[in-house]
Amino acid sequence: MEDPVQTFIHVCHENSKWMSQLPEKLWDIPLYNLALPGSHDTMTYCLDKRSVSGNESKLLKYLNKWLPCIVRPIIMKWSTTQVLTVTEQLEAGVRYLDFRIAHKANDPSVNLYFVHMVYTTVTVQDTLWQILRWLETHPLEIVILACRNFDGLTKKLHRLLVAYIKEVFRSKLCPRNVVPTLRTMWRRGYQVIVSYEENVEVKKHHELWPAIPYWWGNKIATRDLIKYLEHKKKMGRPGKFFVAGINLTENLGYILGHPFGSLKKVTLQSLPCLKIWIKQQQPGSQKECINIIAGDFIGNDDFVKDVIELNAKINPPLHCQSKGAGTSSISFSAS
Secondary structure, rough: OHHHHHHHHHHHHHOOOOOOOHHHOOOEEEEHOOOEEEEOOOOHHHHHOEEEEEOOOHHHHHHHHHHHHHHHHHHHHHHHHOOHHHHHHHOOOOOEEEEEEEEEEEEEOOEEEEEEOOOEEEEEEHHHHHHHHHOOOOOOEEEEEEEEEEEOOOHHHHHHHHHHHHHHHHHHHHOOOOOEEEEEEHOOOOOOEEEOOOOOHHHHOOOOOOEOOEEOOOOOHHHHHHHHHHHHHHHHHHOOOOEEEEEOOOHHHHHHHHHOOOOOHHHHHHHHHHHHHOOOEEEEEOOOOEEEEOOOOOOEEEEEHHHHHHHOOOOOOOOOOOOOOOOOOOOOOOO
């Protein structure tokens, strides 16, 4: 039987340069009309269990204060959505990173962290440098950074964050007036698209893109989530980038009612049904087409590979085909 660790290493290597290996017929199609794999709550692999967010419910903060030995392990099991580091996710083929950025309450420093009920141990600043180092060794790969939520950020901290983004990525940042096709971005040396969920800053900086819509089902049942996503598709896709989130969501009541459960267990149980749904999707510009698909625990069940292979259905001039059409595979030979 093949060692699962070795299998994962092979998959990572295979997908690490998938954009550069797409056929030339896709190089002039905007990235918002391709299928792109993403990770939901990208940075939760490094949560600090001692650091519950100050913005959580009063009940959660109360329980954390008086029953930390019981509550913190439960919170960690339901807050963790990824186990791969940001570099490993990029290596695995993820090209959309979901950054929930926060400043800790009563922290006198200007350090920024990521948060999902719990703050991370790593800072935003250090993570941006990690991404840059990966991009420098993968010059034809494009990454979308979705900066969101901004818990506790003041106007000053927003200014510092944007300045830091510009300092780290410099000429790799793609301005929002560019139609982001692979050919255009390769020619101009662009590798990073930054979506920023703060309109005031977006208006000031042409390097920032508006917030990317995220289809969040807020469902704990897989069938309900798929029903929600199909409803959103029938309503019509946004004109540019958008995310279909295949992540399941629990509330505090559900968590406390399932103390021996975990988000990972729920996610893994849902993957067979979600895999079928993913394979039925079609990238493109038409009403029911998809763009970014973001999930939890992205290293499992060929999620990234399944999303990448949806691009094989595209036959320019771009249009949506019926479900099940266009089953040819993408060639991953070196370009």
